Amino acid sequence: MKTVPDKRGHFGVFGGRYAAETLMPALLDLEQAYGKAQKDSSFKKDFDLYQSRYAGRPTSLYFAERMTRQLGGAKIYLKREDLNHTGSHKINNTLGQALLARKMGKKKVIAETGAGQHGVATATVAALFGMECKIFMGEEDIRRQAPNVFRMKILGAEVVPVQSGTATLKDAMNEAMRYWVSSVRDTFYIIGTTAGPHPYPLMVRNFQSVIGRETKRQMARQEGRLPDVLVACVGGGSNALGMFHAFRRDMGVALVGVEAAGRGMHTGQHCASINAGKAGVLHGNKTYLLQDAHGQIRDAYSIAAGLDYPGVGPEHAYFAATGRASYVTVTDDEAVEAFGYLSRHEGIIPALESAHAVAQAMKIAPKMKKDQIIVICLSGRGDKDAQTIIESM
Amino acid sequence: MGRIGNKFGKLRVKKEKALVVYLTAGDPSPALTIELILTLAEAGADIVEIGVPFSDPTADGPVIQAASQRALKAGTTLSGVIEMVRKVRRESQIPIVLFSYFNPIFAYGVKRFAEDAKQVGADGILVVDLPPEEAPELRVHTDAAGLDFISLVAPTTGGRRLREIVKSAAGFVYYISITGVTGTAAPEIENIAGDIGKIRRLTKTPVAAGFGISDAAQAGQIGRLADGVVIGSVLVRLIDEYRHSDGLMRAVSDCIREIKAALR
Ligand SMILES: Cc1ncc(COP(=O)(O)O)c(C=O)c1O
Numbered sequence: 001m002k003t004v005p006d007k008r009g010h011f012g013v014f015g016g017r018y019a020a021e022t023l024m025p026a027l028l029d030l031e032q033a034y035g036k037a038q039k040d041s042s043f044k045k046d047f048d049l050y051q052s053r054y055a056g057r058p059t060s061l062y063f064a065e066r067m068t069r070q071l072g073g074a075k076i077y078l079k080r081e082d083l084n085h086t087g088s089h090k091i092n093n094t095l096g097q098a099l100l101a102r103k104m105g106k107k108k109v110i111a112e113t114g115a116g117q118h119g120v121a122t123a124t125v126a127a128l129f130g131m132e133c134k135i136f137m138g139e140e141d142i143r144r145q146a147p148n149v150f151r152m153k154i155l156g157a158e159v160v161p162v163q164s165g166t167a168t169l170k171d172a173m174n175e176a177m178r179y180w181v182s183s184v185r186d187t188f189y190i191i192g193t194t195a196g197p198h199p200y201p202l203m204v205r206n207f208q209s210v211i212g213r214e215t216k217r218q219m220a221r222q223e224g225r226l227p228d229v230l231v232a233c234v235g236g237g238s239n240a241l242g243m244f245h246a247f248r249r250d251m252g253v254a255l256v257g258v259e260a261a262g263r264g265m266h267t268g269q270h271c272a273s274i275n276a277g278k279a280g281v282l283h284g285n286k287t288y289l290l291q292d293a294h295g296q297i298r299d300a301y302s303i304a305a306g307l308d309y310p311g312v313g314p315e316h317a318y319f320a321a322t323g324r325a326s327y328v329t330v331t332d333d334e335a336v337e338a339f340g341y342l343s344r345h346e347g348i349i350p351a352l353e354s355a356h357a358v359a360q361a362m363k364i365a366p367k368m369k370k371d372q373i374i375v376i377c378l379s380g381r382g383d384k385d386a387q388t389i390i391e392s393m
Numbered sequence: 394m395g396r397i398g399n400k401f402g403k404l405r406v407k408k409e410k411a412l413v414v415y416l417t418a419g420d421p422s423p424a425l426t427i428e429l430i431l432t433l434a435e436a437g438a439d440i441v442e443i444g445v446p447f448s449d450p451t452a453d454g455p456v457i458q459a460a461s462q463r464a465l466k467a468g469t470t471l472s473g474v475i476e477m478v479r480k481v482r483r484e485s486q487i488p489i490v491l492f493s494y495f496n497p498i499f500a501y502g503v504k505r506f507a508e509d510a511k512q513v514g515a516d517g518i519l520v521v522d523l524p525p526e527e528a529p530e531l532r533v534h535t536d537a538a539g540l541d542f543i544s545l546v547a548p549t550t551g552g553r554r555l556r557e558i559v560k561s562a563a564g565f566v567y568y569i570s571i572t573g574v575t576g577t578a579a580p581e582i583e584n585i586a587g588d589i590g591k592i593r594r595l596t597k598t599p600v601a602a603g604f605g606i607s608d609a610a611q612a613g614q615i616g617r618l619a620d621g622v623v624i625g626s627v628l629v630r631l632i633d634e635y636r637h638s639d640g641l642m643r644a645v646s647d648c649i650r651e652i653k654a655a656l657r
Contacts, residue, residue, distance in 0.1 A: 182573035295500025
């Protein structure tokens with residue numbers, strides 16, 4: 001298995017750095033600064049310290065005993081990223097990038113957000129390190145993820161509403177990029193997922209890879225072996241790659257990414273870019289995109305704001321093309337059902353994004369043997385989704 | 394030398410600066426785009442940049458974003474834009490640059506695009522999100538077809554990178570006159586003078602400056618520093634304002650005449 005990405009950020013034919021010239025020097029600086037930080041033991045020490053003392057890592061690997069018994073098949077473990085400070089895996093990445101911003105002497109940070117989890121995690125580290133913070137968020141998402149909007153404001157961030165397109169994650173990212181073009185000299189853009197131009201997909205994956213490393217260690221301690229299947233939801237793909245990375249060479253471990261099928265694949269209202277998209281270029285990288293025959297990006301849809309994006313990180317495109325991971329789909333209805341199930345039977349309210357992974361595990365666990373093991377990446381908690389769930393009932 | 398190089402050559406002899414004009418293809422309709430381009434040429438535009446509308450124009454400000462949306466609503470596609478070029482070329486020899494984001498070209502097929510664009514009479518291609526690092530996948534085909542691959546230099550571009558970009562430039566070097574997206578801020582003359590000076594020391598290829606130039610006075614000032622100025626949002630705004638009116642062509646023509654006068 002090749003090491004990806006290559007020096008220019010290519011994952012096979014995917015990835016790369018398709019950015020406006022105005023941003024290119026900043027991306028090259030960032031790449032250099034990140035390269036230096038990777039070799040700097042004090043950077044790693046700071047990162048680890050904030051991860052443990054501030055964010056609360058390691059998160060637990062929890063054996064969902066009731067769920068396992070009821071489904072009657074494979075043993076189900078939950079990697080509890082919902083227990084992180086701010087309530088999702090997003091903090092792993094924002095801590096890393098904010099430490100890098102600090103190292104680069106940048107005092108202003110911006111971010112895009114869909115579900116608001118990345119926005120909250122960015123606002124949090126900005127408060128922690130005394131940085132000025134602007135979060136771009138689609139108006140539809142501001143409506144459906146209102147609790148997170150309040151949290152960002154309480155933390156001192158400015159939330160900039162975005163009206164263009166479907167007023168969701170893609171549009172927020174467009175606007176954040178535009179703002180970055182005009183502010184690039186003093187502003188650090190904290191991208192929230194394994195997308196964007198190189199080095200973001202690499203950097204975000206590395207900051208998130210703590211999820212899989214911990215899981216591997218915890219699984220060795222608790223079960224004395226590797227799991228059989230890892231399941232994670234895929235928006236841009238950061239929690240999934242964070243979970244998969246440490247296992248990429250363990251060919252006996254099946255990696256399963258779950259895309260959102262929204263109202264059903266046949267309706268066209270979904271955001272399954274790997275299952276239904278074609279290769280193309282958006283937001284700085286080449287990847288699978290939902291688009292029409294003329295290369296215009298199609299509107300995505302999912303009940304989960306954090307998955308509602310017409311693209312996917314280039315490393316997932318690469319994993320799909322090489323067959324290292326498989327990508328399946330789960331509908332809104334299935335996710336909502338899994339959301340309710342996990343809440344009532346394990347006492348854990350999952351984020352609607354994570355509920356997609358839970359739903360997939362519920363489909364496959366009963367068909368697996370009792371001595372097999374599934375790990376679900378429970379990427380976040382679902383308090384933010386109360387409103388959406390009420391509306392869906 | 395192609396139409397672009399010839400045009401700069403002729404203007405140099407006349408001691409005039411080039412007026413490069415951007416408009417979004419298909420805004421408000423394909424038929425009007427053709428008429429608009431012919432009107433621009435007639436009024437004194439030296440080079441036209443035909444923008445291929447894209448759903449997610451991250452290098453553009455609100456004016457061109459809205460124009461792109463209108464053009465897409467009107468059913469504009471890259472194939473349609475190539476047809477427009479064919480029709481314009483039957484009636485005018487004005488140099489034509491296609492201005493695009495990469496995805497519509499990638500979806501069309503890079504090789505087929507280069508061949509078709511050349512065949513209908515386009516002269517150059519400018520892709521905003523295709524920096525030199527990623528350019529070869531398109532440029533091998535556009536170079537082979539004989540299209541000028543126009544490179545962008547930003548206020549943030551410096552040092553070795555600037556040298557390399559300028560060295561491989563064809564047609565003209567497009568200097569982005571603001572650190573920002575199209576149509577959003579006023580260029581700062583001192584910075585522009587410094588940057589264009591640096592480019593000039595590195596190449597004899599003509600330099601055109603654009604982004605944020607909004608009137609004849611600014612165009613005149615920048616025209617003294619560069620070989621050409623690019624205007625975009627001003628014209629696109631005007632097209633929006635007059636798109637339901639009989640006065641559209643007249644308004645466009647007046648605007649171009651006024652700006653071109655400042656470049657003579
Ligand atoms: C809890 C949670 N899980 C998953 C995602 C999807 O992002 P990614 O695919 O980068 O993990 C989000 C995004 O907002 C999220 O909030």
